[in-house]
Amino acid sequence: MSSTRSDALVLGGGVIGLACAYHLLKAGATVRVLEQGSVGCGASHGNCGTITPSHAPPLNEPGMTMKALRWMLKRDAPLYVNPRPDFERFRWLLGFAGRCNPRDFWRAAEARAAILERSGALLERWVADDGLDCEYAREGTLYVFRDARAFAQEQSHLDALARLGIAVERKCADEVLAMEPALKPGVAGGVLHPGDARLRPDRYAAELARRVRELGGAIDEGARVEGFAFDGSRIAAVRSSRGEFVGTRVVLALGAWSPLTARSLDLRLPMQPGKGYSITYSRPALAPRRPLVLREPSVCVTAWGSGFRLGSTMEFSGYDATLNRVRLDALRRGAAGFLHEPEGPQVQEEWWGWRPMSVDEVPIVGPSARWTNLLLATGHGMLGVSMSAATGELVAALAGGIAPALDPAPYAPARFGL
Numbered sequence: 001m002s003s004t005r006s007d008a009l010v011l012g013g014g015v016i017g018l019a020c021a022y023h024l025l026k027a028g029a030t031v032r033v034l035e036q037g038s039v040g041c042g043a044s045h046g047n048c049g050t051i052t053p054s055h056a057p058p059l060n061e062p063g064m065t066m067k068a069l070r071w072m073l074k075r076d077a078p079l080y081v082n083p084r085p086d087f088e089r090f091r092w093l094l095g096f097a098g099r100c101n102p103r104d105f106w107r108a109a110e111a112r113a114a115i116l117e118r119s120g121a122l123l124e125r126w127v128a129d130d131g132l133d134c135e136y137a138r139e140g141t142l143y144v145f146r147d148a149r150a151f152a153q154e155q156s157h158l159d160a161l162a163r164l165g166i167a168v169e170r171k172c173a174d175e176v177l178a179m180e181p182a183l184k185p186g187v188a189g190g191v192l193h194p195g196d197a198r199l200r201p202d203r204y205a206a207e208l209a210r211r212v213r214e215l216g217g218a219i220d221e222g223a224r225v226e227g228f229a230f231d232g233s234r235i236a237a238v239r240s241s242r243g244e245f246v247g248t249r250v251v252l253a254l255g256a257w258s259p260l261t262a263r264s265l266d267l268r269l270p271m272q273p274g275k276g277y278s279i280t281y282s283r284p285a286l287a288p289r290r291p292l293v294l295r296e297p298s299v300c301v302t303a304w305g306s307g308f309r310l311g312s313t314m315e316f317s318g319y320d321a322t323l324n325r326v327r328l329d330a331l332r333r334g335a336a337g338f339l340h341e342p343e344g345p346q347v348q349e350e351w352w353g354w355r356p357m358s359v360d361e362v363p364i365v366g367p368s369a370r371w372t373n374l375l376l377a378t379g380h381g382m383l384g385v386s387m388s389a390a391t392g393e394l395v396a397a398l399a400g401g402i403a404p405a406l407d408p409a410p411y412a413p414a415r416f417g418l
Helices: 015-026 064-071 087-098 102-130 148-153 155-164 173-179 201-214 255-265 325-336 381-400
Strands: 003-011 031-035 079-081 141-145 169-171 189-193 218-221 225-231 234-240 243-252 271-281 292-294 299-304 307-316 347-358 364-367 374-378
Touching (some): 015 031, 015 243, 015 381, 031 243, 087 271, 141 148, 169 173, 173 189, 201 218, 243 381, 255 374, 271 325, 299 325, 307 325, 307 347, 347 381, 364 381
Parallel strands (some): 003 031, 031 218, 079 307, 141 292, 243 374
Antiparallel strands (some): 169 189, 271 307, 292 299, 364 374
């Protein structure tokens, strides 16, 4: 069988794979992207599109293990772990629980803050310089509280962001309501993250794909990876449903599917799919002026000129490919408690997608120790859009053997022996 050759073969056409392709093309490489579905069809499609340095503090905060155990029997809890026996999920949960301590929390927070800050700056530049039509705006994100006790407990989050050097502003109830007429009275207060931004993620993915093609890159949709050929410690070829392809470098950027494909490479990625949900509506008359996080129910609300989305939640149910309507109903209830118009006139889409959750809450980006021409770019959890630009930059630098703007050590696959 004849093969198609390129300098870089990127596996995955979500925002991470496309950002890697973009930077590799800018560095002068020939690039081909293999996407098993359509561009941006996974977690890149239906998330809330927030660019959030404010999310630098990871989930593995001390005390999270007990909180997750309390939520296990609540199917509508913000974080739900399916109690059905699953060895791989149990093993991941044990690893995650072992990292719910101050040392690992801060190690992850600092790594996440660095890549989020770098990515946010790059993304704003991309939008301006490349004319990305994706409804980007830097308006900040506002966390809103209706419970005074919960608002008081948020001080630890503010302290963490201050330690990381990320701007944050505490707001009283009157200030919150003045900022956001879409909110019902009765809020206890809020926290503004002025450095955050938002975009429409499906349009961002489409615009990245447009630029990749304009720069000479090839994107093969419907190209499911089916296997590999090897030459010693090199990946000699990638076999797909669209044929065989060869890359001097291979970039594994398959999001939540990465662990499944990595098994064929004798790699055990410490990741689990974390299912998120969203509902997209046509825009209501009284839409929020900026993205909101309704803190007690953990519902994210984003309004664009083209629509309105409720999203978030985290469900660990393995690779269960069903839409859990209990989770969607929880989004609706959460929004109804905070917003005058919690839903738009028309439902445009009910969606779920798997996020690639790494066990230490830090993305896995860098060269593999097992395969000399393999680079990994996965494990971004809920922050793939937010971290995409800097991830692509880091991958291109490592592939080209040049000094990266970020210290690559915190993200290196070598920390897991990969």
